[in-house]
Amino acid sequence: MTDLNLSPKNPARAHAxxxxxxxxxxxxxxxxxxxxxxPAKAVAALDTLLPALGVTGKADEVVRVPAGEDLAATVVVLTGVGKVTDRPGLEALRRAAGAATRSLAGTEHAVLALPAENAAQVGAVAEGALMGAYRFDHYKTSDPAPVARLELATPAAKTKEAQAALARAVAVGDGVRATRDLINASPRHLYPETFAEAARAAAAGTDVTVTVLDEQELVAGGYGGILAVGMGSARPPRLVKVDYAPARAAAHYALVGKGITFDSGGLSLKPAKSMETMKDDMAGAATVLHTVLAAAALALPVRVTGWLALAENMPGGGAQRPSDVITMLDGTTVEVLNTDAEGRLVLADALVAAREERPDAIVDIATLTGAQVAALGTRIGAVMGTEDLRGAVVTAAEAVGEEFWPMPLPEELRPSLKSSIADIANMGDRFGGMLVAGLFLQEFVGDTPWAHLDVAGPAYNEKAPYGYTSKGGTGMGLRTLLGLLEAAAAR
Structure with a gap:
């Protein structure tokens, strides 16, 4: 794991x-x-080299050059921040730092001398550097290790504000790294029981308490949605409650995460190609777990209760069938028309459990619909729900450098969820499927302020890495949720 510290020293003299x-x-x-x-001479020499090297400064451009006699480091790594008229924005700094540290795998010690003159810039560079340095090498027999030690050279190094920004960046970096690790884990190793064990291990020694309901307790409690989805697997489901409850909390937020540790589609079987990345279908639960832990690490004066709805959706002999009717935790009956619309079933039970504790707000996050990817692509998430909370999510996302697009919940789509034999069906109109899924979830939150984040596209990056985003699990959504909690604490 990469270590990062602030340094007031002149980076030109750093033997790195x-x-x-x-x-x-x-x-x-x-x-x-x-x-x-x-040193003016060193900077001038580098500036002179840029045109010959074809360096443009565009985002994600990383070029190595010899350091030269005026610098103590072995090499200089040039990382692009894009086109600027004055100073680069915070997201440009995050991305540039991440692109640089991604290229430093196998390096022992590097010094970052990016523009970081105030606490906000320090935090952005530190976040980007830590997220970019991430590597998932659990199953590799030989692979370069991430850069071991980073120093961020800044004139603000000794200020309390910069130190606080660094502490927050470390909490974010740790949370994103741990979230990515869970998403990238093989489903052979990560399934509901082991996910619950991982939550307990991660919370050990913190101010977070973890409660796990096993299959017998789920039956006794009436969690029909989670149980139905998990029936086809030899590895039974779990519901994990992760609670951070500081004294004199300013508010209570419930976070609910979809945790399908592998999604075959059940009896409504997915095509083989579509299953290749379905280990990522628990990204919402991983994000919720590590958002709660990050909130605790930062000692936010907000109570945060995470609900991880964990199941493996398999087509075994005991699997639920299309046309089954199941009863949810609140007594609502659901006609299952498609077993591949399983995420909304486990989320519904968890939303009811969260609602019963009467939090000030509920936010769920899930890799829920292919329609989200079709509408917004692979880098932008969708947010639906109560107008004020939906707006707060968008504002939090903008502040931390993530993108969530506000989407409606059209009333005219609700009739498509009607069932002739149950209270509601788990499928409705195919067109507007992302919004139909949101309407289904809305049925289970009552009058509690609520937001639903669909991250089916941005939770997993199948293409080349970029900026601070690695290939595989991204951890997208954690920074937005943490920013939302921080805003609640500030109020």
């Missing part, structure tokens, strides 16, 4: 394996940007 500098694109060509004073 690599010195990371930012390059911006301007109307007059690419130029070096730094926060600390650097």
């Amino acid at each position: 394996d690599a010195l990371v500098l930012a390059v911006a694109g301007t109307d007059d060509g690419a130029r070096i940007l730094t926060a600390e004073p650097m």
Whole structure:
């Protein structure tokens, strides 16, 4: 795991394996940007090299060059922040730092000398660097380790504000790393029981308490949705409650995460190609778990209760069937028309459990619908729900550098969920399927303020890494949820 510290030292004198500098694109060509004073001769020499090297300063551009005699480091890593007119924005700094540290695998010590003159910039660079340094090598027999030690050179290094920004960045970096680890884990190793064990292990020694309901307790409690989805698997479901309850909490937020540790589609079997990434269908639960732990690590004065609805959706002999009718925790009966619409069933039970504790707000996060990917692609999530809370999610996302697009819950789509034999069906109109799923979930939150985050696309990156985003699990949504909690604490 990568260690990161702030340093007030002149980065030009740092005896490191690599010195990371930012390059911006301007109307007059690419130029070096730094926060600390650097030898003018060294900067001028690098600026002169940029055109010959084809360096433009665009985002995700990373180029290595020899450090030269005026710098103590072995090499200089030039990382692009995009085109700027003044100073780069926070997300540009996050992305540039992440792109640089991704390229530093196998390096022992690197110094970051990106523009980081205030606490906000320090936090952005630190977050990006830690997220970019992530590598998932649990199953590799040989692979370069992530950069071991990072120093962020900044004139603000000794200020309380910068130290607080670093502490927050570390909490975020740890949370995203741990979330990605769970998403990337093989479903042979991560299933409801082991996921629950992982939650207990992660919370050990913190102010977070973990309660696990096994299959017998789920039966006794009437959790019909979670049980029905898990019936086809030899590995039974779990419901995990993760609770951070500080004294004199300013508010109580419930976070609910979909935790399908593998989704075959059940008897409504997915095509083989569509199953290849279905280990990621528990990304919502992983995100909720580590958001709660990050809130505790930062000692936020907000109570946060996480609900992890865990099941494996398999087509075994005991699996639920299309046309089955199941009874949810609140007594609602659901006609199952498609067993591949299982996420909303486990979420519904967990939403009812969350609602019964009377929190101030409920937010669920799930890799819920292919329609989300069709509508918004693989980098932007969708948010539906109560207008004010939906807006608060969008605001939090913008502040932390994630993207959630507000979506409606059209009343005219609700009749498509009608069933002739039960209170509601688990499937409705195919067109607008993302919104129909949101309407289904809305049935189980009562009058509690609620937001539903669909991250089916951005939770897992199947393409090349970019910025601070690795291939595989991304941890997308954790920063938004944490930002939402921080905003609640500030109020």
